[in-house]
Amino acid sequence: MRKELSLRSFSSFFLISVFLCFSSFDSCNARKSKHLKENRSPPSYTTEGHVGGSSTIFNVLDFNAKGDGTTDNTKAFLDAWTNACKVAGSTVLVPSGSTFLVGPISFSGPNCQPNIIFQLDGTIIAPTGAGQWGSGLLQWLEFTKLKGITIRGGGVIDGRGNVWWARSELDDSQIYADSKMPSTKPTALRFYGSSDVTVTGITIRNSPQCHLKFDSCTGVQVSGVTVSSPGDSPHTDGIHLQNSQDVSILGSNIACGDDCVSIQTGCSNVNIRNVHCGPGHGISIGGLGKDDTKACVSGITVRDSVMHNTLNGVRIKTWQGGSGLVQDVLFSNIQVSEVESPIVIDQFYCDQGKCNNQSAAVALSNIHFEKITGTYTVNPVHLACSDALPCTGITLSAIQLQPLQEGRTMSSPYCWQTYGELLSPNSPPINCLRTGKPSISQGPSDGSC
Numbered sequence: 001m002r003k004e005l006s007l008r009s010f011s012s013f014f015l016i017s018v019f020l021c022f023s024s025f026d027s028c029n030a031r032k033s034k035h036l037k038e039n040r041s042p043p044s045y046t047t048e049g050h051v052g053g054s055s056t057i058f059n060v061l062d063f064n065a066k067g068d069g070t071t072d073n074t075k076a077f078l079d080a081w082t083n084a085c086k087v088a089g090s091t092v093l094v095p096s097g098s099t100f101l102v103g104p105i106s107f108s109g110p111n112c113q114p115n116i117i118f119q120l121d122g123t124i125i126a127p128t129g130a131g132q133w134g135s136g137l138l139q140w141l142e143f144t145k146l147k148g149i150t151i152r153g154g155g156v157i158d159g160r161g162n163v164w165w166a167r168s169e170l171d172d173s174q175i176y177a178d179s180k181m182p183s184t185k186p187t188a189l190r191f192y193g194s195s196d197v198t199v200t201g202i203t204i205r206n207s208p209q210c211h212l213k214f215d216s217c218t219g220v221q222v223s224g225v226t227v228s229s230p231g232d233s234p235h236t237d238g239i240h241l242q243n244s245q246d247v248s249i250l251g252s253n254i255a256c257g258d259d260c261v262s263i264q265t266g267c268s269n270v271n272i273r274n275v276h277c278g279p280g281h282g283i284s285i286g287g288l289g290k291d292d293t294k295a296c297v298s299g300i301t302v303r304d305s306v307m308h309n310t311l312n313g314v315r316i317k318t319w320q321g322g323s324g325l326v327q328d329v330l331f332s333n334i335q336v337s338e339v340e341s342p343i344v345i346d347q348f349y350c351d352q353g354k355c356n357n358q359s360a361a362v363a364l365s366n367i368h369f370e371k372i373t374g375t376y377t378v379n380p381v382h383l384a385c386s387d388a389l390p391c392t393g394i395t396l397s398a399i400q401l402q403p404l405q406e407g408r409t410m411s412s413p414y415c416w417q418t419y420g421e422l423l424s425p426n427s428p429p430i431n432c433l434r435t436g437k438p439s440i441s442q443g444p445s446d447g448s449c
C-alpha cells in the first residue's frame with residue numbers, strides 16, 4: 001500500500017511537472033526565465049551582420065577574423081567577446097558561409113553583462129596540429145560563469161577529432177605514426193558555472209572526446225541540436241551533464257561513439273524528450289561512485305525517445321564502493337531497434353579489467369521503466385543490483401521487446417537483488433523481480449544525499 005501511494009504521488013509529480021514543462025514547453029520556458037530574457041528581443045540580421053540602429057552586434061569579421069579555414073582566429077573571437085561582454089543582451093555573430101579556424105578559447109564571464117547571444121551561423125573548426133594543445137586541455141570552446149548565455153543558429157562546431165582518435169585506436173598504424181596529439185582529449189563545447197544556458201539549432205561534430213558538456217549549471221535548455229561522430233570514435237559522448245539542475249534536452253539528434261546523453265553526479269530535475277540516439281551507447285545515468293565517491297542524482301525523466309543500433313537503451317551504472325543515492329527516475333515511451341541491451345541497471349560497473357566487490361554502493365530507488373518497445377540483440381532486461389544495497393522500488397510496465405532475429409534464443413530477463421513490481425504483463429515475461437523489501441539492513445553507505 002505504501003509503495004502504491006508513493007508510486008502514485010511520484011507519478012503525479014511527474015505528470016504535473018511533465019505537463020507544465022512539456023505540453024506547454026514554450027510558456028514554461030518563458031515563465032522560468034522571464035526575468036532574464038525579457039529584454040532579449042531577437043535582433044534581425046542582415047547579411048552584413050548589422051542590425052537596424054543597434055550597436056550590440058559584434059561580428060567576428062569586424063575583429064579581423066578570416067573565414068578561410070586556415071587563418072587562426074582565436075584572437076579575433078576573443079576580441080569580439082571582450083566587447084560583447086560589456087553590453088547586456090549583445091550578440092557575437094559568426095556569419096554563415098565561412099569556416100573559421102579557432103584554437104582553444106574560454107569565453108569567460110564573471111564580469112560580463114547578462115544574456116549574451118552567440119549567434120553561430122558559420123562553421124568553427126578546431127586546430128589539428130599538436131602545437132595548439134600544449135600538454136593537453138580538457139576543453140576546446142568553453143563558456144564560464146555567465147548569467148544567461150545562448151548559442152543558437154544553423155552553424156557547425158567541428159572538432160576534427162580523427163587526428164585524436166587515431167592516436168588511441170591506431171597507435172601501431174604507420175599512417176598515424178607522426179600524430180603527436182596529447183593524450184588528454186578536449187571536450188568540444190563546455191559550459192561551466194553558468195545559469196540560464198540555451199543551446200539551440202547548432203551541429204557539433206567529430207569532437208576529439210565529449211561533444212557538449214554542462215558542469216555546475218542551472219537552468220539549461222538544449223533543443224534542436226545535432227551531434228554527429230562515428231559509432232567507433234572513442235569516448236565521444238554526445239551530451240554530458242554534471243552537477244547541473246533544471247535541465248531540458250528536447251528534440252535533438254545524437255550519433256556518437258559513447259553515451260548519447262550521460263548524467264553524472266549532482267544532477268536533478270533533468271527532462272529529456274524526443275531525442276534520437278544512434279549509433280552510440282544509449283542514454284545513461286552514471287557511472288557513479290567511482291573511487292568510493294558519493295553520488296546524488298534525482299528527478300530524471302527520459303521519454304518519447306528513439307534508440308537505433310545502440311549498445312544500451314536506457315541504463316544506470318554504478319561502481320562498487322561508492323555511496324549516495326539515485327532516485328525518482330522515469331524512462332517512458334522509448335522505442336528501440338537493434339539495441340544490444342535496452343534496459344540495464346549495472347551496479348557492478350567496471351570498465352578497467354577487474355573491480356572487486358565491496359560492501360558500499362550507490363543506492364538505487366524508485367526507478368521506473370514503462371513502455372519500452374522494439375527489438376534487441378543480446379539481453380532484453382538486465383538488472384544487476386548490489387548485494388549490500390539491493391535496488392528498491394523498481395517498476396516495469398508495458399515492456400514489449402522482441403529479439404531482432406525472430407525465433408533465435410536470447411537471454412531471458414535477468415535480475416539480481418532487484419526489488420519492485422510489475423505493473424502490467426510484459427514481453428518477454430519478467431519473472432525475476434523480487435517483491436517486498438530486502439531483508440538486508442542498509443550497509444555502511446546508507447543511501448542518503
Ligand SMILES: *[C@@H]1O[C@H](CO)[C@@H](O)[C@H](O)[C@H]1NC(C)=O
Binds near residue numbers: 387416
Ligand atoms: C560480485 O558480486 C556479484 C553478485 O554477487 C557476482 O556475480 C560477481 O561475480 C562478483 N564479482 C567479483 C569480482 O567478486
